[in-house]
Amino acid sequence: MKTLSKIILILFLAIFFETLSNKKEVVFNTTSFHIKLNDSTLIKKLESIDSIYVEKKFDLALKNAFNLLDISKNKNKEVFFKTNYIIGNIFYETSSFKDGIKYFRNNVNNILENSIFLDKKGINYDNNFLLIQNYLRLGSSYHRLKERDTLKFYRDSTLYYYNKVIDFNSLDDNILDTKAVAYSNLSALYINDSLYDYAKNFANKSIEIHKSRNDKINHAAALGNLASIYLIEEDYNLAKKIYLEGLELIENNKSPKAVRFKASLYGNLSWAMYKLKDYKAYEFQEDSYVIKDELRDNEFRGIVKTINAKYDVNNAKKLVLKQEENKRLKDQRTFWIYGIGSLIIILSLLFWLNYYKLKQKNLGLQLSQSELIQHQNIEKIRSESQVRILNATIDGKESERKQIAETLHDSVSALLSSANLHLQATRSQFNGNTPIEIDKTQEIITEASQKIRDLSHTLVSSVLLKFGMEYALKDMADKYSNSKIKIDTNIGDTRRYHQNFEIKVYNIIQEFINNILKHSKAQNAMIEMHEIEGKLSFKIVDDGVGFDKTLITNKDGLGLNQIEARIQMMQGDFFIDSVKNNGTVINVLLPILEKEEINLV
Template structure:
């Protein structure tokens, strides 16, 4: 299903006039200038430096407006770096500042405070939606709609909230309600002449028609949306156009219109362009994350050093006073005890530091191992997608052209055409098999349940029978499904290679937002006391992966009594939205 949602990516760049836009009574020029310098860092893309300076500014006694703007800006930095939990935390702090300050304002300033409230509610709804918490997102979108105003910026926020709500209701198959909301959003975007947002909302409307099987209306609406942004080349417009092409291709395929292949190829071309940009953005995000942590730690150490120097200075003054007013014997004893105490503290500090270093080494090894596995999975997935989506599509297209060429011959068809079609068919089969080897196509299309069943059937043979027992599962976030599948496949390989078992069972079930995986066999087992099971069988890699997924992992085995593996993983929900 095609859903386009509207999200603000950057903090508003407008400079407000004092009478119309300033909603706080206390306003100091120096605070405003400080904020403007920090905001410029954000606009220049210096997220790391901007965040450090913003956090430092909040420590000082600044006016309420600057405090709100700075807090909101920090939430924006975390948002664009995909740390949505921290973004929500700072948005709630900004909301608290607004509500507390609103109690002290004259009525003439309420309109501007409502503008800030509307923007904050909308961003909270967006962030909760990104985390898959639909109930919370609906609550804050409705809070946005409760604020009434004819101001253009207010109306723009309202349209975005309406469009996002339509997407949420569409996910729950509440098509009538979704249509009501998206039609109002389209009307507002059209009034404001916001073509990109209007095209996104029209995409939602077309998806609603697609959901109720009104394919002709869906086709017409997709084309209307594409015409609106055919000359727009911003990243946002390209993302919307790519999804419109793909969904229009699917719609035409259902209508048996072979123009679908052309739109599918247009979608893939745009997708490749956007994927290159996304990879560059991910690299910049990682660079920001680790550089910021390093800068933050360095900043904290500088503060600690400064504090220690101040303490040492105070101690020196006290010591000078003691030299003047105490006898030499007391002074000698004092220095002796002080040196002894410092030596003890130094040893304790060294011990703590060594413990921290060992912990960091262990965490780094797990993180590096997990990053290596993630890289391999990502690379295999990209290659499989390229083979399946691009190469297979080209071979299919070539086959269709040859099929059309057959009709142009009166009488017998040249043998070269028959042989060419046979070659194309064989190439298609080999590419499909290779794509399935890299990443299970059953997993990508139908989900974990069917992929695990296929895995059990493929690995079963005349010696080993593998059964499955899968209860109460559904589609999850794709990368989560891939990781669970790879973990299960690794244990199935170990059973084949090492267990000498006759029967094995793979069990999956979902309870309380967690996925429980149990893999058992009746093989030879092993003595856990005589060997370290994590030294081999690839289990150290699996253990690292489960740690990074915040899961639990346990192995029960003994000689001649088989092996039972239990895994508990917190579920990562599927969020089928395109944020625009």
């Protein structure tokens, strides 16, 4: 079961990259439509909202879109349709699928009902493309809801709207791209139902579209999806052949998109070859890592180039300042020579007057100093012992939580899934007259599986273990954000580190966020993280009520003492800047613990 879980994860990662390659499904750009709109002010507002949406500033985009929706309703139907579509997309991107469905469905009805924009065939080109985009989003929304809940209504609605997309009879490139996405999503739907023949059929249809348009990059991605189905069926030879075919299509393509697909295809190919006991698989896995490292290196070289350009200017400034400083020091030197000479004479007189008294007190001071040093050493040893005990206790808890989480996820969850599959297979033996006890048993197993997943994630973040710090922190921010507080993230160039190091950092940040939720009364918070010269730096900012820094040691309830002890044991630096009624800024800098490298002989 653990092997099957890994394969399914690879498959859905491939499908995810395929979806990303079709930006027309997600990002709506007003310039892609050919109808000339009369109201230039409305067009500019729509373009502005679209730009804000692309930048993922969803709250601002949604606010402006609602305003434009009211303005354009009776003035410009085309702007009204497109604004509806953006609002639906914002709800989709923020996982509010039911809210998004309402706007996509209203948009479909409005487009079909407003004959003023229809041609003789029933609808013009631009609205044809907008209509198919809304159908695709409706299918994808119900698809997401089906993943959360196994209601038959969600599955039927998913199929209905995907078929609406497929039924469009057009050779336009944009519409063909959208149909290719629908085929890929249908393939994923049938994979989840274990109907692999259907999944292959739709994956092949997606491949045919990309091949007919000579779109080698998306053709390679679609081949990767098809090969992943064969991985699930354990037909490793055929999977290997198809992965190689996809890699051949983009072998000489150096575009960022093609490079990302190469990394994914090399990674999946290495798994297929590993299962075939072809240990050249490790070379392909290394190729995947090299490509990802090259992408990071290119970004780093751009940063270095910028720094070097600024460095020459800074050197010139420093030279001028140094000359001015030397002149100032020369003028001061003469003054201080006379001043210091006079001061030495005065101090010498005072010294000899007090020498006798100081000599008498010397023995007493030495004794007091020895006692103070001993006391400081004892306190230091006690403090270090307490920190080590605390750190060992926290490490033990983290290790135990991780073991329990892995047992729940890999063993108990797998057993429940197996039981559910057996019950599903049993249904066919009743010829449609399935006992209600089987339905109820499946419902109980599904609920138990969900609770186990939730408990496993609570103990140790599965997102952290599988995908790393960036996705885990984004998941944390999304989980804790609500109507009272919005938590955002700004994650720079990070990578995978030693697993124990990632767990410790994640737990420290989670404790800070818990403190914000409990005590700060903040409306907004931000988690920032980036890597600086072998160290991991993160900053947490909120706009809450703040607190008096001088009273930190007395606020044990905030858990700051434990956090500081943990950071001290990790040889890191910890800074807090907080003023009452003016928010809090927390900075942490930690030496990175690299993940262990596996050396193959």
